[in-house]
Amino acid sequence: MKILIVEDNLKLLESITEVLDAEGFRCETSANFRIADEKVFLYDYDILIVDINLPDGSGLDLIKEIKIHHPNTGIIVISARNSLDNKLEGLELGADDYITKPFDMAELVARVKALLRRRNFSGNNIVTFGDISLNTNTREVMAGNQQIDLTKSEFAILLFFFSNPKRVLTRESIAEHIWGDNMDLADSFDFIYSHIKNLRKKITAAGVEDPLKAVYGIGYKLDAN
Amino acid sequence: MKLIYRTYTLTAIWLLPVMIIGSIFCFYMIEYIAYEETDEFLTYEMERLVNYHKEFKHLPEYHKVADILPDVKYDHFYFKDTLLLEPGDNELVPYRELRFTIDHKGRDFSIVLRHLLLGRDDVAQGTLLIIIGLMLLVALFLVIMVNQITGQIWKPFYHTLDNLKKFKIGEALPVFQKTEIEEFGTLNATLQTLLKKITSDYHHNKEFNENASHELQTHLAIIRANTEKLLNRSTGEVEAMGELKKIYAASTRLSQVQKSLLLLSKITNKEYSNNQDVKLQEPLNLALDFFSEAINIREIELKKHLEPCMVNMDAGLAEILVNNLLKNAVKHNLQKGYIWVKLTASSLIIENSGLPFQGDPNSLLERFAKGENGNIGIGLAIVKQICELYNFSISYEVSEQDSHKITILFATT
Numbered sequence: 001m002k003i004l005i006v007e008d009n010l011k012l013l014e015s016i017t018e019v020l021d022a023e024g025f026r027c028e029t030s031a032n033f034r035i036a037d038e039k040v041f042l043y044d045y046d047i048l049i050v051d052i053n054l055p056d057g058s059g060l061d062l063i064k065e066i067k068i069h070h071p072n073t074g075i076i077v078i079s080a081r082n083s084l085d086n087k088l089e090g091l092e093l094g095a096d097d098y099i100t101k102p103f104d105m106a107e108l109v110a111r112v113k114a115l116l117r118r119r120n121f122s123g124n125n126i127v128t129f130g131d132i133s134l135n136t137n138t139r140e141v142m143a144g145n146q147q148i149d150l151t152k153s154e155f156a157i158l159l160f161f162f163s164n165p166k167r168v169l170t171r172e173s174i175a176e177h178i179w180g181d182n183m184d185l186a187d188s189f190d191f192i193y194s195h196i197k198n199l200r201k202k203i204t205a206a207g208v209e210d211p212l213k214a215v216y217g218i219g220y221k222l223d224a225n
Numbered sequence: 226m227k228l229i230y231r232t233y234t235l236t237a238i239w240l241l242p243v244m245i246i247g248s249i250f251c252f253y254m255i256e257y258i259a260y261e262e263t264d265e266f267l268t269y270e271m272e273r274l275v276n277y278h279k280e281f282k283h284l285p286e287y288h289k290v291a292d293i294l295p296d297v298k299y300d301h302f303y304f305k306d307t308l309l310l311e312p313g314d315n316e317l318v319p320y321r322e323l324r325f326t327i328d329h330k331g332r333d334f335s336i337v338l339r340h341l342l343l344g345r346d347d348v349a350q351g352t353l354l355i356i357i358g359l360m361l362l363v364a365l366f367l368v369i370m371v372n373q374i375t376g377q378i379w380k381p382f383y384h385t386l387d388n389l390k391k392f393k394i395g396e397a398l399p400v401f402q403k404t405e406i407e408e409f410g411t412l413n414a415t416l417q418t419l420l421k422k423i424t425s426d427y428h429h430n431k432e433f434n435e436n437a438s439h440e441l442q443t444h445l446a447i448i449r450a451n452t453e454k455l456l457n458r459s460t461g462e463v464e465a466m467g468e469l470k471k472i473y474a475a476s477t478r479l480s481q482v483q484k485s486l487l488l489l490s491k492i493t494n495k496e497y498s499n500n501q502d503v504k505l506q507e508p509l510n511l512a513l514d515f516f517s518e519a520i521n522i523r524e525i526e527l528k529k530h531l532e533p534c535m536v537n538m539d540a541g542l543a544e545i546l547v548n549n550l551l552k553n554a555v556k557h558n559l560q561k562g563y564i565w566v567k568l569t570a571s572s573l574i575i576e577n578s579g580l581p582f583q584g585d586p587n588s589l590l591e592r593f594a595k596g597e598n599g600n601i602g603i604g605l606a607i608v609k610q611i612c613e614l615y616n617f618s619i620s621y622e623v624s625e626q627d628s629h630k631i632t633i634l635f636a637t638t
Contacts, residue, residue, distance in 0.1 A: 009443045015450035053439045080439035101439075102446030102480045105453050153518050168456045170470075172477045182552050184481060184604070185519060194522045216463065218456060218470050 002026045006036040006050040019105040033057030040066050047074045063093050074115045104173040110163035127162045131208045143206035153178050161222040170219040252352045259343045267323035267338050291339035298333040299326045381409045430494050438487050448476045485603035492610045497539040505534040508544045512551045526563040546611050549604040576630040586621040
C-alpha cells in the first residue's frame, strides 16, 4: 500500500510517516505543493493524506489534480479548520475523509485502514485479533464461535482498538473517536470506562479472554496475553 | 413614511398660507378694481354732463342722473358709498355716488350720479371660486412635478439603497451609480470607504483566525503525536507515565478550547451566513439519537415533546445549537436523573436534573463560566452567541429542586 503524505510542518510529517511506516505502509512525503504535484503526476498512490494549508499552494488544487489523473486514490484531508467548515469543504472536494488537527496518530491509522477497506472492494471486510473478528460491512462481531451484540459505540471502540493493536489508546483519544467534537462529554462521567466495562463483559461472556488491557491512569491497549 | 409622501404632505401644508393670503389679496384686488372702474365710469359721465351743459345750457335730463339737488353747492366733486333699498327683492344694495355742482343760470345745482357696485359677498364668492380652481390646478401640477423631480433627483439614492440592501459582508463591494449631485456623490464615496474598511476588517479577522488556528493546531498535533509515541514506548514507570498523561491531557484540552474559541470568533464575525429554513426537530432528533447511548448508560429518563418548528438560520449553527444544549444536559446530569426536551413552533425548552447551583444561573452562559470541578465551559457561550446572532432570547433557570432549565424563544419574523 502506497501512501503520499503532504504536510508542510516537518516535525508533524515525520511523526505521521513514522507511525504509518510502522503499520507497514510504504510512505512518501512532500512538504510543499510543488513536489507533491510532481509526485501525483508521476506515480500512482493508494492514499493521499494532504494538508489544505501549504506554503506554496493549496491542498485543494492537489485534490483536483489527483481526481483527474488517479480518480481511484483515496483522499484524507488534514485540516486545521473546525468540523463545520470541514464538512462543507470535504463534501465539495470529493475527499473521502477529513481529520482535524490536532489528531491522535491512532485516529489517523484507524481512518487510513477504514478508507482502505472501503476502497478495496474485492478485499476483506473482516478484521481479526486473537479469537475475535469484526465484519465492518455487516457490523457482526464473533468472539470465539459465538456472535455478540454490541452497541454502536462499543462496535466503534472495538474497531478502533483493532485498527491499533498493541498501541496505547488514551481515554481522550477514544472519546474523540466516538464523539468527535462532543468528546468533552467524557469530562464529567466515565462514559469510556462504562463502555469498556460492557465490552469486556460481553467478550468474556462468550468465553473469550478479554484482550483490552488497562494502562494505569492513561487508557487501554489491545494486547494478547 | 416614504420620501415622496412626505414631500406631498409638506408641500400641501405650505400651500395653506398661500391659499389664505392669496384669497385676501384676491378679494381686495377685485374690490379695488371694481371701485376703480366704477369711479372712472362716473367721472367720464360727469365730464360728459358738464360738457353737455356748457354747450347747450340745459340741465341734464332727469332719467340720466340719479338726482338733481337745487341750491346745493359742493366745492369739489366727491365720491361716496351708499346703500339703497332695492324694492324688487327688498334688499339693501351698495351703490357708488359721484356728486358735483354746476352753475345754471346763476343757481347752483348739485347733480348726483349713481352706479351699482359689486356686493362684498359677490366678491367673496368670486374669490373663493377663483382660489379653489387655482389651487386644484396648482395641486395637480405639484403632484406631477414632485413625482417627476423626486424620481429624477433621488434615483441615484435609491440605487445606492438597493445595492446596500443586497450587500453581504465578504462578498464583492457594490458599485454605486455615478451622480452629478454632490451630496449623493459624497454619500456614495463615504459608504464605499466604510464598506471597504468593514470588508477588509472582516477578511483580516478571518485570515487571522485561520492562521492562528492552523499554526496552533499543527504544533498541538506535534505535541500530541510525540506524547503518544512516548506513552507507547514507556516501560511502565508510573511517575513518567503520569507526567506524560498531564502533557497529553493539557494539549487535548487546549486544542478543544482553541476550537471552541475559533468557532465563537467565526460566529461573531458572521462567517456562517448560509441562512435557510431549518426544521429544528430534525437536528434535534439526530442529536437525541447521538446521545442516546450516553443517556442509557447514566440511566437518565428522557421525556420529549417535539412539535414541528421552522427557524431561519444557518443549518450548521442549528446543529451546533441543539447539540451543545443536549450535550450540556447529559454532561451535567445525575445518575438516574432526567431530561425533558420540549420543542414548539416558537420555543425550545430543555430541563434536566443537576447539581445545586448558587448565584445567577445566567452567568453559566458566559465564556469560561466555572462549573463544578473547575470545568470551564464554552459550549453554552457558543449557544448564547448563536442566539444573539439570530435575536433569539435565551434564559437559564435553576429551581429549588435543582432542576436546570434553558429556554430559548425564537424570534418571530
